[in-house]
Amino acid sequence: MKKHIILSLLLLVCLFVIGCTNNSTTKEKDTTTKNDNTSTNTEEEPTQELLDESYNLDYESDKEFIVYPYGGVPGKLNIYDKNGNVVESNVPISDEKLLEYYTQVKEAGFTVTTGGYINMTIDDYRRALPVCEQLGLKMMIYDGTLVNLLMDQKRTDGVVVDDILNRYEDIFNSPAFYGIEVDDEPTPAELSGFKTALRRWQFLCPDKMFYINLFPSIAFSSSTDGNFETYIQKFCEEVDVDYVCYDHYPLQYGREGNYLRDDFLYNLVTCQLNSRDRRHFTVLQSIKYGGLHRELQSSRDVTFQVYSAIACGYEGFGWFCFWPPVPFDGATHFGDGSYNRITNEPTDSYYYIKDGLNEIRKLEDVFFNFTWEGINTVIGEKNDFGGENTDFMYSAKAVVESERIESIKTEQDTLVGIFKDAQGNDGFMVVNFTEPSLDNTNKVTIKFKDCTKVAVWVDGEQKVYSVTDGTFVFTQSSGDGYFIVPIK
Numbered sequence: 001m002k003k004h005i006i007l008s009l010l011l012l013v014c015l016f017v018i019g020c021t022n023n024s025t026t027k028e029k030d031t032t033t034k035n036d037n038t039s040t041n042t043e044e045e046p047t048q049e050l051l052d053e054s055y056n057l058d059y060e061s062d063k064e065f066i067v068y069p070y071g072g073v074p075g076k077l078n079i080y081d082k083n084g085n086v087v088e089s090n091v092p093i094s095d096e097k098l099l100e101y102y103t104q105v106k107e108a109g110f111t112v113t114t115g116g117y118i119n120m121t122i123d124d125y126r127r128a129l130p131v132c133e134q135l136g137l138k139m140m141i142y143d144g145t146l147v148n149l150l151m152d153q154k155r156t157d158g159v160v161v162d163d164i165l166n167r168y169e170d171i172f173n174s175p176a177f178y179g180i181e182v183d184d185e186p187t188p189a190e191l192s193g194f195k196t197a198l199r200r201w202q203f204l205c206p207d208k209m210f211y212i213n214l215f216p217s218i219a220f221s222s223s224t225d226g227n228f229e230t231y232i233q234k235f236c237e238e239v240d241v242d243y244v245c246y247d248h249y250p251l252q253y254g255r256e257g258n259y260l261r262d263d264f265l266y267n268l269v270t271c272q273l274n275s276r277d278r279r280h281f282t283v284l285q286s287i288k289y290g291g292l293h294r295e296l297q298s299s300r301d302v303t304f305q306v307y308s309a310i311a312c313g314y315e316g317f318g319w320f321c322f323w324p325p326v327p328f329d330g331a332t333h334f335g336d337g338s339y340n341r342i343t344n345e346p347t348d349s350y351y352y353i354k355d356g357l358n359e360i361r362k363l364e365d366v367f368f369n370f371t372w373e374g375i376n377t378v379i380g381e382k383n384d385f386g387g388e389n390t391d392f393m394y395s396a397k398a399v400v401e402s403e404r405i406e407s408i409k410t411e412q413d414t415l416v417g418i419f420k421d422a423q424g425n426d427g428f429m430v431v432n433f434t435e436p437s438l439d440n441t442n443k444v445t446i447k448f449k450d451c452t453k454v455a456v457w458v459d460g461e462q463k464v465y466s467v468t469d470g471t472f473v474f475t476q477s478s479g480d481g482y483f484i485v486p487i488k
Contacts, residue, residue: 137176232270441477
């Protein structure tokens with residue numbers, strides 16, 4: 001009996017020793033700990049060190065983004081009661097107030113302004129142009145009479161040009177004059193009708209904007225059936241200008257909260273791919289309207305839209321709408337935009353735009369030294385949609401592989417714009433491509449080939465880091481976009 005007890009004890013001791021050995025091995029190999037059902041990777045990350053400013057890259061450019069309000073300061077005011085009903089129209093704006101309003105436009109980061117949606121006459125433009133000149137703003141005007149004269153098919157070019165000069169030469173000679181708005185969202189069938197007007201305009205003002213804003217893809221029977229592509233191609237064939245512009249608004253809300261349209265990126269890349277030899281502008285969202293489009297809730301709503309467009313090579317950004325239209329135009333209900341229609345004072349939206357645009361414009365020096373090549377898209381490890389992103393799937397034609405990136409891992413869905421400068425250096429615009437109001441932080445790990453340092457522009461400010469094995473790790477806030485240049 002004693003012998004059996006001793007053998008049993010020896011067996012237990014052996015099992016205990018084996019168990020301890022196995023546990024020790026597992027702990028050495030396992031670098032993941034779990035607390036409250038959340039996995040945390042404790043693997044040691046590559047080291048990176050912030051270097052002093054002597055390592056900063058010296059990019060300079062005299063170009064600037066074209067940033068404009070769609071629906072700027074009006075010529076006269078409508079006066080509303082507390083219920084939003086118009087009680088008086090065409091109320092003059094004092095000289096002091098006019099200067100104040102245009103100063104606010106300038107301070108918000110706009111480089112070009114436009115006339116208001118309401119009560120804007122050609123004499124109002126004549127009054128506004130000297131104010132813009134004083135502030136260093138450019139102005140794009142819309143005048144129906146001028147457009148009709150340019151489109152007039154019944155009279156010869158010479159007669160029409162003389163008529164226009166008699167009416168508008170003083171405006172064309174203003175240092176603040178930027179160009180004219182011609183049409184908004186023409187149909188494909190209407191595009192060929194601009195040839196006469198453009199020919200005359202290029203004779204009158206060859207270096208001034210002939211601005212037409214196009215439909216987005218949703219104007220067609222199916223957003224992604226190819227009709228938007230042919231529309232852009234037809235515009236390029238029929239209208240011989242150096243840019244393409246369309247409007248599309250991604251910030252929406254519904255019963256389950258805020259969300260992004262699933263074709264925002266598709267519109268950006270489709271326009272770019274079908275007009276590669278032109279500059280690219282897009283009109284973005286800054287007002288609540290209709291049943292789905294929400295108001296701006298932070299400056300991150302502004303930067304998300306622009307960083308996404310910059311990642312697709314865009315250099316012009318309009319904002320719909322700056323000064324508020326009437327509350328209901330017979331078809332659509334509108335919010336206040338950047339000014340309260342009752343008090344005519346800036347709203348929170350104005351300050352969101354101001355903060356966002358002044359951040360974005362700090363990228364001008366580096367951006368204008370690079371040429372867009374395409375995009376890459378990365379599904380984040382925390383993707384909430386079954387590992388898919390519909391907008392990324394729609395945008396696959398624009399995806400290119402960069403030989404400079406060995407691997408990239410992200411927590412959130414991420415858009416990467418791929419660029420090169422004139423010396424062949426690579427640049428990458430990395431955007432946290434999630435609904436900005438959800439405040440999803442995005443940890444990004446990129447391993448670059450042939451890289452010992454990275455220059456990164458965060459909030460428009462450049463910093464340079466030394467990196468280990470080409471690996472750069474950073475965490476983006478919602479609405480963030482980082483421009484990164486790997487350095488050998």
